[in-house]
Amino acid sequence: MSDDIEPFGIRLGAAVEAHGPVCAGIDPHPSLLEAWDLPVSVKGLRRFAEIAVEAFGGEVALVKPQSAFFERFGAAGIEILEDVLAGLREMGTLSLLDVKRGDIGSTMLAYAQAYLDDSSTLRADAITVSPFLGLGSLAPAFDLARRTGRGVFVLAMTSNPEGASVQHAVWDGDTVGGAIIDAVSELNALAPADGFGDVGMVVGATVGKDIADLGLTERLVQSRAPLLAPGVGAQGATVGDVGRGFGVAASLVLPATSRAVLSAGPDVAALRAALSAVQEEASGLRLRVEQ
Secondary structure (H helix, E strand, C coil): CCCCCCCHHHHHHHHHHHHCCCEEEECCCHHHHHHCCCCCCHHHHHHHHHHHHHHHCCCCCEEEEECHHHHCCHHHHHHHHHHHHHHHHHCCCEEEEEEEECCCHHHHHHHHHHHHCCCCCCCCCEEEECCCCCHHHHHHHHHHHHHHCCEEEEEEECCCHHHHHHHCCEECCEEHHHHHHHHHHHHCCCCCCCCCCCEEEEECCCCHHHHHHCCCHHHHHHHCCCEEEECECCCCECHHHHHHHHHHHHHHEEEEECHHHHCCCCCHHHHHHHHHHHHHHHHHCCCCCCC
């Protein structure tokens, strides 16, 4: 691990203690650019990104830029994404880059180096990854994240309807989603007893019933993984739904909101007010695992 950086789980825990568990997304969707009266162009993307960083930096535990909406503009969009990540670092706000990468061998290592290496201009504090080529294929990301004090969030139980056909499927006596949860538990085995590990999971905010029906609640708690829960707001889930659906595992949840807050823009004060409302609603969700 880098000598000058604490493990991601410790840094995330401190950020949540300071700001609450909400994760704010930066998703420069064309419809949002238009709603902000910005052109759907590199110029509009840059202004959108600048406003979002100003609004969220220093105000929230974690900010999640969606890489795809930057990548669609090519090299110029990637440069703006680099500036977003640098701006969040300068403001002392943790970044979770939503890239959902998943590959094998040297290709996975290259992806890991792109987003988790200290020398990369695209480095984030954590990234999302896809385990559906086999969780072992992600070892280069886990290893590099451990060495650099960064985090990795593994897709486990996503909220899209198509996900169930894979994640709920039974293999070797367990659901695929359940097997991913148990594997993450092993990766987090050395996590502090009063905190959580550096490896998180993506578990949709709308899948609470599935968690209960599949008997996964206690296994999520045992994983000590921060649980990124997209879907609060635009996808119909509320923070209350998270509390009810995740049960005792709700103490690990990072409710993620994007369009519901971003729709308040482009005024910075209005964006902060919308974010604050979600944070207030989420204040009852404690990220610390109760022993």
